[in-house]
Amino acid sequence: MANQKRESTQVQPEDATIVSLVLQSLGVHDYDPKVVQQLLEFAHRYTTDVFQDALVYAEHANKVDIDLEDIQLAIQGRVNHSFTTPPPKEFLLELAEEKNKTPLPLIPEKYGNRLPADKYCLTGLNFSIVPNAPPSLSNTTTQQPSSTSSTTTTTIAANDSQLQQSKRRRDDMEDDDYDF
Known part of the structure; x- marks a missing residue:
């Protein structure tokens, strides 16, 4: 026992x-x-x-x-x-006094959860649905003179064909990744 x-x-x-x-x-x-x-x-x-x-x-x-x-x-x-x-007490008191000189912002008179700005929240959007156009394509369309609509149309058509070719190449490369 x-x-x-x-x-x-x-x-x-x-x-x-x-x-x-x-x-x-x-x-x-x-x-x-x-x-x-x-x-x-x-x-x-x-x-x-x-x-x-x-x-x-x-x-x-x-x-x-x-x-x-x-x-x-x-x-x-x-x-x-x-x-x-640790730093001396006098130094800490000086820092606290300087920090406390600026008053806190007033609390708004609205109800509900108070969250910071969207860029600081996990609930904020951090992506874009439509990607930005490549700089080479956007520059060629904006540099064309507005008086000739036929050259602008051919430039846009050429740009569309370039986009389709690059998309096909990208799709082919993605398909190659999954082939065994």
Whole structure:
């Protein structure tokens, strides 16, 4: 019966117990159990990186063993390049004061869901049904003089035949993609 109680309660590794005791001593009593795993992983990765850096510094100094100075240098390098300090409180207050100078826009007096402009919504149209004409075809029809309607007609007819030929070529290529 004592064995069943031990199996029902999960036994934590010693390191996980220490991390949970540190959290409790800091006043954190309500936390997800995965927080302990994340802190253990961070501590392992950090110490591994510090020791690898210390090993590189020791090899650079032609030392066989890692000493305290190498570890201190590795920690100092990690702190300077991995962690950032928050900006000063005065700077944040200045930014907040400048941002708060412009008032918020008034809420409109209409009912229903208030959505941003269509270009920012997923419900907005992001396609066109009729594609734009190719620039070469639109330029030839607009450059023709308006006095001669026969040349304009022949140009449009030539453009139509070019479009039909390019469409046939595109259809043939699509058919080739599906042939086995």
